[in-house]
Amino acid sequence: MSSQVQHGNGISFIVGPSHAVRWSWHIRDGVVHSNLPSNRVWGVGGAPVWSKRLFERAGQVVAEGGKVGVMVGDFRFGNDIALTPEDLAGPLFQDGHLGIDSRAMTPELDRRMLERGLAAVQAWQEAFGDRVRFVFWDLFGRQVHDRLAGQHIGGGRYHHPVFNYADVVGRFPGADIVDLSPLLGAPMHEVRRLFIDSSCHPSQIGYLLLNDALCAGRDPIEAFRSAVANVEAELFALAGKIVGAKGGAVLLTGRSVWLDTLMSYMGKDCALRLAGSGLVLAPLTRLPGQPSIAQMLQQVPLDRCVPVLVSAGAQDLSPQLARAFDTDPSFWRDVPCIDWETATVAAITARRETPRHAYAREDAPKASVRITPELASHMVEQGPLGMPSWTGLRHLAECIASDQVPALRRGTEAGRPQHLPT
Numbered sequence: 001m002s003s004q005v006q007h008g009n010g011i012s013f014i015v016g017p018s019h020a021v022r023w024s025w026h027i028r029d030g031v032v033h034s035n036l037p038s039n040r041v042w043g044v045g046g047a048p049v050w051s052k053r054l055f056e057r058a059g060q061v062v063a064e065g066g067k068v069g070v071m072v073g074d075f076r077f078g079n080d081i082a083l084t085p086e087d088l089a090g091p092l093f094q095d096g097h098l099g100i101d102s103r104a105m106t107p108e109l110d111r112r113m114l115e116r117g118l119a120a121v122q123a124w125q126e127a128f129g130d131r132v133r134f135v136f137w138d139l140f141g142r143q144v145h146d147r148l149a150g151q152h153i154g155g156g157r158y159h160h161p162v163f164n165y166a167d168v169v170g171r172f173p174g175a176d177i178v179d180l181s182p183l184l185g186a187p188m189h190e191v192r193r194l195f196i197d198s199s200c201h202p203s204q205i206g207y208l209l210l211n212d213a214l215c216a217g218r219d220p221i222e223a224f225r226s227a228v229a230n231v232e233a234e235l236f237a238l239a240g241k242i243v244g245a246k247g248g249a250v251l252l253t254g255r256s257v258w259l260d261t262l263m264s265y266m267g268k269d270c271a272l273r274l275a276g277s278g279l280v281l282a283p284l285t286r287l288p289g290q291p292s293i294a295q296m297l298q299q300v301p302l303d304r305c306v307p308v309l310v311s312a313g314a315q316d317l318s319p320q321l322a323r324a325f326d327t328d329p330s331f332w333r334d335v336p337c338i339d340w341e342t343a344t345v346a347a348i349t350a351r352r353e354t355p356r357h358a359y360a361r362e363d364a365p366k367a368s369v370r371i372t373p374e375l376a377s378h379m380v381e382q383g384p385l386g387m388p389s390w391t392g393l394r395h396l397a398e399c400i401a402s403d404q405v406p407a408l409r410r411g412t413e414a415g416r417p418q419h420l421p422t
Contacts, residue, residue: 189289
């Protein structure tokens with residue numbers, strides 16, 4: 001892919017916080033398609049919009065005739081500057097302040113950080129004019145996650161005490177901004193598909209939207225619909241492989257960050273539509289807006305399904321599954337159990353991070369049939385949590401469709417496994 005500087009409506013370089021770092025890596029590793037090569041997407045983890053490094057790098061691009069896309073991070077990024085009076089009194093653009101310091105998370109300091117961030121956006125606009133395009137990704141994501149959690153809502157309307165998307169965008173009427181506000185009229189669990197976590201790191205849908213809307217200037221609603229259609233087509237193709245390989249409906253359940261991430265892609269009704277195709281997604285951890293286990297089993301009864309478990313550390317979840325699915329614990333004996341979390345350890349430690357798996361319990365009993373897949377590094381997102389990238393989701397789905405995961409159909413009576421013919 002050429003790294004030639006683009007002109008006109010196209011963006012030739014992206015800067016931002018860790019979202020840009022992850023985006024660059026995913027482009028490099030072939031996880032996500034992009035109009036730009038990986039070396040034209042550049043970021044600094046936790047960097048505020050007033051980062052001197054980001055601003056100066058953008059200036060170099062503009063001096064070369066390029067146009068810069070700015071992923072504006074959380075306005076709290078770098079808030080420890082508010083605890084350092086000499087730095088706070090210094091120039092607007094500075095380095096040495098990254099991430100969010102909980103000691104500086106007060107209403108007064110939040111307002112101060114917002115004003116500093118807005119002053120920086122104004123400075124970007126004055127310096128680069130029509131050679132810069134902004135997307136207020138974290139601010140938008142904050143509203144999505146807050147609304148899903150029922151936070152800062154009064155009289156049926158959302159209003160954060162300090163950080164509000166519409167107010168910020170309204171401050172810059174002449175700027176080139178990817179305005180995501182029309183998406184806020186959709187159900188929040190539909191828009192949630194843009195993110196893999198509450199830190200607003202983009203999902204595959206998010207990256208595809210950013211490529212179309214930020215890089216190419218496409219209408220955000222059209223970009224969102226296109227991204228969803230692209231990803232759903234892949235999900236249904238994978239579901240078809242799994243169901244075809246196992247000879248009938250498959251129940252995928254358990255408790256794992258892999259399942260959590262997969263469910264974050266489901267939106268308002270994708271899980272129900274996948275069940276209609278024979279893949280029943282019913283994890284023990286229910287994400288906001290997603291169907292309950294009972295609702296999923298109304299689509300396909302349990303005794304018609306080949307069960308497959310994904311469990312952090314290959315924990316034996318039989319007691320929890322028995323309660324959730326109203327079965328005897330013996331129903332889950334010998335059901336194949338995929339240990340995604342353990343499989344991610346090598347990738348995480350190779351990046352000099354310490355794994356921090358939310359669901360893993362070292363002292364928990366283990367499942368009897370344990371499967372630990374082999375993973376390439378790009379299948380695991382950056383960070384210690386072991387979250388799957390899009391290729392990680394695809395890889396494990398293909399693993400489930402393979403002979404590596406046996407098909408074990410339960411009869412109507414618990415504890416009587418009936419192995420499917422091969």
